[in-house]
Amino acid sequence: MTDPLPFGSTIGILGGGQLGRMLSVAASRLGYRTHIFEPGANPPAGHVADQVTTAAYEDRAALEAFAASVDIITYEFENIPTQALDILEAHRPIHPNREALRVSQDRLVEKRFLQDLGLATAPFAAVDTLSDLEDAIATTGTPAILKTRRFGYDGKGQARIKSANKAESALADMAGAPAILEGFVEFSREVSVIAARGLHGDVACFDPGENVHHEGILRTTTVPAHLTASQRMGAVLLAAQILSALEYVGVMGVELFVTDGGLIVNEIAPRVHNSGHWTQNGCAVDQFEQHIRAITGLPLGDGQRHADVVMENLIGDDMDKVPTLLRSAETALHLYGKAETKPGRKMGHANHIRPKSS
């Protein structure tokens, strides 16, 4: 059993968005400092970090100086260039590990990984050419969704195929990128499990949250979710199985569909996850602190929930709701300090808190 990272150490965080920002605040609660690496100017995480490096992921000297200034490295997003990881990993441990990134950076690799674990996924097929796509549609039926294998988030890089004759235009939307066709799943609810695995193999999960998406972007997460006790247990066990298979260290978001036939894994994210933001106001240890605990070798929080929460994302013009939210007695507001409001941009979230019901 290795000792935990000493208090006062510095955690390097790749990515300076809202997730890095909230990770940085959580690290501070445990007595750690953070150093943010982010190509974009004025990153939200920089407002609450000890140090910030503004540099490209191709800047070897900046990456090496960053690595030299920190004790361990983590990240807020999964699409970090491989070459940057190679440079960093030569100097400092990176958590979660490369295998988790390899699997989650590519939708096809991820689906096959889940399938190999015996977990249910939507029907899928790899699509590189129009003929692949035609075959794939024969497998999945329509409607289906064509997605780029890499670099998709918040519904970007996706095209719905309502009928087979729309295949060609959908493929054109992929702009030549390798793609995957996913069949539609008839589900009654979308839930997600925020799970953590520590350096010593210990696993802890938060209560599953029930998610509502709109136009490919998460809108609300509600705890407790409407799940039976066995569904709840199934969701947690399945998440634990994924983490263990990857020898994962850190927090992972596992999105699930609840269907009549059981739970289907939609996707996994090797990082803190938007659907876990409710934990900031519902748990003693939130997902951000849980991630920091996991990667530093501290004991994990057990995920116990002490309140009910509805997390509401504030996207683009939802910022107009802020004056009202500020007047709500039950609402904890979390703004991200982004300089500009844009349509589809996540600007903050509100956690609506109620005394615990069950």
Next chain:
Amino acid sequence: MTDPLPFGSTIGILGGGQLGRMLSVAASRLGYRTHIFEPGANPPAGHVADQVTTAAYEDRAALEAFAASVDIITYEFENIPTQALDILEAHRPIHPNREALRVSQDRLVEKRFLQDLGLATAPFAAVDTLSDLEDAIATTGTPAILKTRRFGYDGKGQARIKSANKAESALADMAGAPAILEGFVEFSREVSVIAARGLHGDVACFDPGENVHHEGILRTTTVPAHLTASQRMGAVLLAAQILSALEYVGVMGVELFVTDGGLIVNEIAPRVHNSGHWTQNGCAVDQFEQHIRAITGLPLGDGQRHADVVMENLIGDDMDKVPTLLRSAETALHLYGKAETKPGRKMGHANHIRPKSS
């Protein structure tokens, strides 16, 4: 009604200790940045601030540059040198106001202020000379406590006088500083009210917390406190009266003794207060955010509590409890990132959370 400070603005904070640190995090949740001014190197608040100035309060150029870089100024401690305030106030608004500082920087002025409001205090008398002290002891009786009028905190600058023949040695402990003798109060409980008043005169209070002190330092605060409904109401009204009288803007800590004869005001602190740390895990809007809301002109949170909390200070070697606290399912840990553990130094606190009882 003036508009609130625009999101993205910078709040200057005088003092880089744990209170400044937690104010900075709260400001970030509302989309503000912070700039810490602190004479000491490596201030805890600097780990989670956008900017840090390390300079003395006598450094006019540094104060002016600091003021020029921020939109409004607040502070985490009341003993800011008057000259520094003069320089800063010429450039930017400072909240809470000078009157609040004037009253709370001097125990004698504070007691007289409270007395003028018709509020009960411990019996007291000004002490500059041994003959003053002898007269004062005749007024208050023994035991009594001799305190410096200024710069006292956490039990420092105080001497107990058990009997009149100890007067001379107690006065020697004051090292020539103007002092005040306070008589002992027979109380059943110590409670405090964390109250806030906004830029527009609106007032909100958190539930009174019940405090346990040991050797002059706060050890625990528990909510809900053991108070009758009328005591609770009395405490809140009394706090509101103090804030209104000072035309105060920000959060204030009001310490009270509960006696058979009613509530007695022990002292007031024109800032966020250790006995309000429980709000971080018991309320949607904690005392730090409440202070930021007050000084920026945002609507105040209403103070509603959604959980029961016992706040436990971690002082000096209490840090040895951290491994155990990290394993407690109900405990939210808040460490301050101080480089060195010293006896009597506040290193962090733990909020033990339970579902709301009443």
